Amino acid sequence: MSEDLSTWASREYRALPWVALLQHRLAFFGLMLLLVMVLLSIFGPWFGQDPDAADAATIDQAPSGTHLFGTDHLGRDLFARVLLGGRLSMQVGVFAILIAAVLGGLYGLVSGLGPRWLDHLMMQLLDTLLSIPVILFAVLIQATGEPGVLRLSIAIALVSWMGVARIVRTECQQLMRTDFVLASIASGSGALQLVARHLLPNIARPLLVVLTVSIGQALILEATLSFLNLGVPANIPSWGNLLGSGMRAALSGAWWAVLFPGLAIVLAVVAINFIGDGLRDAADPRRRLRL
Amino acid sequence: MSISVIEIRGLCVDYALASGVLRAVDDVSFTLSRQEVLGIAGESGSGKSSIALALLGLLDSTDSRTRGSVDFDGQSLIGLDEAGWRGIRGRRIGAVFQSPRECFNPTMTIGQHFEDALREHFGLSRQLATTRTLEALERVRMPRAREVIGSYAFELSGGMCQRAALALALVLEPAVLIADEPTASLDLLAQVDIARLLAELRTELGLAMLVISHDLGLIGRLADRVAIMHKGRIVETGPTVQVFREPTDAYTRELLAACRPASTRSSMSGTGATA
Amino acid sequence: MLRFIATRIAGVVPQLLLVSLLAFGIVKAAPGDPVASLAGGVEFMSAADHARVSHNLGLDQPLPVQYGRWLARMLQGDWGSSLKDGRPVFEVVARALGYSLLLVGIVWTLIIVTGIVLGYLAGSAPESRRDTVISGFAALSFAVPPFWLGLMLIVVFSVGLGLLPASGSARIGGSGSLIDRAAHLVLPVATLLLTQLGPYIRLVRSSVRDTLSAGFVRAARARGLSRRTLVRRYILPNALTPFITWAGLSLPLLISGAFVVEWVFSWPGLGRLFLQSAMSREYPFLMGCVVVVCTLVIAGNLLADCLVAALNPKLRRSHAGE
Numbered sequence: 001m002s003e004d005l006s007t008w009a010s011r012e013y014r015a016l017p018w019v020a021l022l023q024h025r026l027a028f029f030g031l032m033l034l035l036v037m038v039l040l041s042i043f044g045p046w047f048g049q050d051p052d053a054a055d056a057a058t059i060d061q062a063p064s065g066t067h068l069f070g071t072d073h074l075g076r077d078l079f080a081r082v083l084l085g086g087r088l089s090m091q092v093g094v095f096a097i098l099i100a101a102v103l104g105g106l107y108g109l110v111s112g113l114g115p116r117w118l119d120h121l122m123m124q125l126l127d128t129l130l131s132i133p134v135i136l137f138a139v140l141i142q143a144t145g146e147p148g149v150l151r152l153s154i155a156i157a158l159v160s161w162m163g164v165a166r167i168v169r170t171e172c173q174q175l176m177r178t179d180f181v182l183a184s185i186a187s188g189s190g191a192l193q194l195v196a197r198h199l200l201p202n203i204a205r206p207l208l209v210v211l212t213v214s215i216g217q218a219l220i221l222e223a224t225l226s227f228l229n230l231g232v233p234a235n236i237p238s239w240g241n242l243l244g245s246g247m248r249a250a251l252s253g254a255w256w257a258v259l260f261p262g263l264a265i266v267l268a269v270v271a272i273n274f275i276g277d278g279l280r281d282a283a284d285p286r287r288r289l290r291l
Numbered sequence: 292m293s294i295s296v297i298e299i300r301g302l303c304v305d306y307a308l309a310s311g312v313l314r315a316v317d318d319v320s321f322t323l324s325r326q327e328v329l330g331i332a333g334e335s336g337s338g339k340s341s342i343a344l345a346l347l348g349l350l351d352s353t354d355s356r357t358r359g360s361v362d363f364d365g366q367s368l369i370g371l372d373e374a375g376w377r378g379i380r381g382r383r384i385g386a387v388f389q390s391p392r393e394c395f396n397p398t399m400t401i402g403q404h405f406e407d408a409l410r411e412h413f414g415l416s417r418q419l420a421t422t423r424t425l426e427a428l429e430r431v432r433m434p435r436a437r438e439v440i441g442s443y444a445f446e447l448s449g450g451m452c453q454r455a456a457l458a459l460a461l462v463l464e465p466a467v468l469i470a471d472e473p474t475a476s477l478d479l480l481a482q483v484d485i486a487r488l489l490a491e492l493r494t495e496l497g498l499a500m501l502v503i504s505h506d507l508g509l510i511g512r513l514a515d516r517v518a519i520m521h522k523g524r525i526v527e528t529g530p531t532v533q534v535f536r537e538p539t540d541a542y543t544r545e546l547l548a549a550c551r552p553a554s555t556r557s558s559m560s561g562t563g564a565t566a
Numbered sequence: 567m568l569r570f571i572a573t574r575i576a577g578v579v580p581q582l583l584l585v586s587l588l589a590f591g592i593v594k595a596a597p598g599d600p601v602a603s604l605a606g607g608v609e610f611m612s613a614a615d616h617a618r619v620s621h622n623l624g625l626d627q628p629l630p631v632q633y634g635r636w637l638a639r640m641l642q643g644d645w646g647s648s649l650k651d652g653r654p655v656f657e658v659v660a661r662a663l664g665y666s667l668l669l670v671g672i673v674w675t676l677i678i679v680t681g682i683v684l685g686y687l688a689g690s691a692p693e694s695r696r697d698t699v700i701s702g703f704a705a706l707s708f709a710v711p712p713f714w715l716g717l718m719l720i721v722v723f724s725v726g727l728g729l730l731p732a733s734g735s736a737r738i739g740g741s742g743s744l745i746d747r748a749a750h751l752v753l754p755v756a757t758l759l760l761t762q763l764g765p766y767i768r769l770v771r772s773s774v775r776d777t778l779s780a781g782f783v784r785a786a787r788a789r790g791l792s793r794r795t796l797v798r799r800y801i802l803p804n805a806l807t808p809f810i811t812w813a814g815l816s817l818p819l820l821i822s823g824a825f826v827v828e829w830v831f832s833w834p835g836l837g838r839l840f841l842q843s844a845m846s847r848e849y850p851f852l853m854g855c856v857v858v859v860c861t862l863v864i865a866g867n868l869l870a871d872c873l874v875a876a877l878n879p880k881l882r883r884s885h886a887g888e
């Protein structure tokens with residue numbers, strides 16, 4: 001029985017539903033879209049126009065053949081700046097969620113494996129934290145210090161780890177109740193070691209879904225905070241900063257200054273969410289053929 | 292005028308699974324005559340419930356397909372519209388399903404279920420509905436019927452839920468009753484009770500019944516004729532006494548042997564009985 | 567039932583304390599010298615002045631004492647006043663709260679109605695074209711930053727077409743007519759509604775799908791009930807239970823969105839007050855906003871839980887067994 005369960009678990013892990021994911025039309029579309037965006041923002045700035053070249057002759061120009069997305073109030077090419085901005089925004093998003101994964105993972109482990117009173121206390125704290133609106137929390141963190149990329153990532157992580165903690169805790173507790181863990185504890189092998197060996201396989205899939213979706217939300221949060229001047233320092237282009245500095249131009253008619261950076265965010269988040277949906281659906285036992 | 296109320300020809304039911312298509316019912320044909328009780332027996336997963344659901348047009352069209360013909364009183368039920376079904380379901384063909392408690396809405400009292408059904412089919416007011424409900428509950432020998440009307444399903448025992456479900460089906464005075472595993476989820480004593488009740492109701496009301504069960508004891512006790520199912524097909528059919536006494540099909544013999552130790556005439560035997 | 571509510575309320579007390587502690591703690595941990603910023607910078611103040619002002623503000627006391635005093639004053643309704651211009655915090659926050667409640671209240675009502683309708687339409691016909699369109703909208707809604715949609719709506723409807731006002735709650739110097747006020751609400755409400763609706767639709771959709779496959783719905787259909795009865799008495803009451811819980815749980819999300827939208831549209835609510843105070847380091851306002859917002863959220867969750875309990879016959883009947 002215990003042997004069955006552990007092999008079952010690790011088989012599930014190895015068979016992470018890549019195939020199903022690629023068959024999922026939307027997820028495939030999302031994956032491709034994201035890939036294109038990532039490649040463009042990594043390599044684009046090397047080949048295209050100089051994102052920092054100001055030019056008094058081309059201030060606030062509408063999109064055209066030479067400037068696909070138009071130019072900003074200093075005459076810089078917005079297409080190049082959106083690509084460059086994507087670099088930073090995606091970096092911040094991924095980095096923040098990695099920190100959140102570690103934070104949430106540790107919190108969930110302690111809560112899930114610790115004594116009942118501690119678990120109760122920690123869950124109470126988690127619920128309370130969840131009742132604080134994310135923007136409020138993040139702004140408080142950001143407003144108490146100088147803006148910076150690292151600080152922003154940490155701030156986003158600090159408001160994003162709760163989902164991970166929940167999943168890890170639940171899985172830990174479920175795992176601790178299974179026969180084979182109980183049996184191995186009874187026979188004297190370390191619970192922690194067991195958890196390390198069996199937790200990851202069980203948890204990989206739901207965790208992946210949550211982390212994927214969180215990256216999308218982190219992108220939105222980055223944009224929001226930077227837009228409010230509480231995120232990335234204003235001189236570094238990120239999608240949020242582009243929107244923040246484009247706002248004034250847009251209010252006097254230069255709509256392209258806010259349309260394109262915003263569309264970039266929406267596309268990236270949609271792509272990420274589609275991948276998340278694909279991961280979730282691939283794990284759904286109710287998934288069906290179409291008749 | 293034919294004496295068959297239900298006539299099914301070439302019924303097939305396919306389900307879509309992640310891995311492919313499952314044919315749960317494979318080319319099944321049978322007829323049910325007036326006042327007759329037909330038993331459908333077979334192991335778990337042989338497609339018995341699927342037949343009942345297909346007959347009532349209750350299969351989900353997004354993940355299943357039904358083929359074949361189903362006639363009720365000479366009228367085809369295939370392709371019936373929503374309004375047409377309303378005159379058939381409940382009113383002409385009543386049904387009780389496998390797990391009786393799950394068949395009641397958890398946010399409504401037992402009485403409210405009767406009220407809805409009586410209002411929609413007979414246009415009865417609340418007071419009249421309550422009277423009818425009481426009668427129906429008493430007919431199925433429900434203990435403390437008056438109290439049960441105001442109770443929720445989770446407050447009743449399994450046997451009481453099954454009685455309430457039966458009463459709810461019978462209160463609309465259908466011509467045919469489909470009973471899918473009417474005793475499966477009950478304890479032994481309640482099983483005997485419900486089996487006895489069904490037998491009594493049958494003689495009292497002159498209903499035609501389709502009794503679906505893996506419990507050969509129940510079928511033997513109630514059914515005039517029996518159809519044995521295996522992997523979606525009917526492998527043998529005939530008068531119950533004859534099929535039980537001289538089975539011609541190998542699978543039927545196997546099935547019967549599995550519950551030989553208890554008498555096939557007793558309602559207490561089941562496929563789960565050990566040798 | 568009563569016992570359930572009592573335990574639930576008892577659980578709220580530590581939550582509220584924690585929130586106040588957090589608000590106080592984060593604000594206290596902030597760098598920057600509030601005393602010095604009063605005078606426009608340390609260099610404009612003598613050390614003695616500095617110490618005197620600190621003392622007057624109670625800023626020289628140990629932190630637990632400061633917290634205790636702050637809490638006691640908060641409970642008495644004395645929320646202090648602005649460090650800069652002396653505006654009383656309680657009044658300013660209360661006025662802003664009114665505006666926020668108006669905005670959030672309208673959006674919440676609209677979200678609940680449209681969320682249920684669209685979610686039901688999608689969930690009752692899974693995989694149909696209708697479902698695809700609605701689910702697609704939900705997915706998009708989830709991916710659009712509220713402030714950006716707000717900007718785009720301003721660019722199109724205010725700057726471009728000149729149809730609707732882009733900021734404030736009423737025309738400055740105007741008579742404050744109802745139509746004028748309503749016009750100022752259109753864009754913020756639309757922005758918030760469109761960007762928040764996604765999760766609500768998704769939730770209703772999936773719980774309608776689950777309910778549709780429940781045994782009691784199948785049994786009710788087998789009884790030949792009309793579609794209307796089926797939906798109103800069997801499907802919705804069951805499918806909406808998780809929705810009520812979610813309507814409470816999602817309040818923080820909605821408020822997050824509202825904060826940013828208020829900022830974009832210069833709507834004089836709590837969000838704008840909070841963000842302005844964050845930028846100008848007005849501690850008392852920050853604390854006031856945090857406490858008000860979190861209390862509202864906790865109260866909303868409490869209400870939702872009690873409503874769910876009241877609608878759940880199992881819990882409603884449980885007092886009999888005590």
Ligand SMILES: Nc1ncnc2c1ncn2[C@@H]1O[C@H](COP(=O)(O)OP(=O)(O)OP(=O)(O)O)[C@@H](O)[C@H]1O
Binds near residue numbers: 313315336339354389
């Ligand atoms: N909605 C469904 N989707 C997919 N497969 C289904 C569905 N309903 C039933 N099946 C499959 O169809 C087969 C027949 O199911 P059915 O419920 O008709 O059997 P049964 O004879 O009633 O079994 P039991 O005695 O357990 O009730 C089973 O293999 C079952 O797994």
Ligand SMILES: [Mg+2]
Binds near residue numbers: 389
């Ligand atoms: Mg069955």
